[in-house]
Amino acid sequence: MKEKWISSILAGFYIAMGAMVYLSISDKIIASFFFATGILLVLNLHNRLFTRVCPLAVYDRSYGLSDLVIAWIGNGAGTGIAAILIHFTRFEAGILDRVKEIVTPKLQDSPSSLLLLGIFCALFVAFAVFVGGIRQRQGSFAQIFYVWLFITAFVFCGFEHIVADMFYLCVYALHFSVSPGAVLKVLICVTIGNVIGGVFVGFFIRRLDSQKN
Secondary structure (H helix, E strand, O other): OHHHHHHHHHHHHHHHHHHHHHHHOOOHHHHHHHHHHHHHHHHHHOOOOHHHHHHHHHHOOOOOHHHHHHHHHHHHHHHHHHHHHHHOOOOHHHOHHHHHHHHHHHHHOOHHHHHHHHHHHHHHHHHHHHHHHHOOOOOOHHHHHHHHHHHHHHHHHOOOOHHHHHHHHHHHHOOOOOOHHHHHHHHHHHHHHHHHHHHHHHHHHHHHHHHHO
């Protein structure tokens, strides 16, 4: 059980690392490209990222409901730790304007929009998990290429990833006043969207594999 929590917290921290790089680069295309560093760490170190656990829970039932809960809470704790740590550094001052620019539309967005953007994000991440993380040899060029391709695409489009959102919201809340209701709206809607998208891809890939056999 302890290993599950540690793995989940580390996964959240890794995504926060990718988000830090993303926030540090002014060019959106290049920034989207480097966000994938966090996902690559998760996939290569087999950490329990919520959007990785969701599709695999359906695909091969390697994870259960308790794993989803632990991953969600642990990922949030990891992003929170990262946000608090950079709060005491000069690095934070350089990303605050970018964080505000990213978070404000999320807080003002409608539940249906957040839900749909969460679904689209999960589709990209789940395909990165299967096409890059499972089907390709770990550390190979093909794995890196496919993971970077799918992750860069969803980040550039502005789709909603619950763990990245946790980090952005944590950094934002440390400096700006925010409505708890607006934060809950983002967390709940994006979580549901990520679950729907991840479950769909996991089920879809499972059916395809079963037909081959």
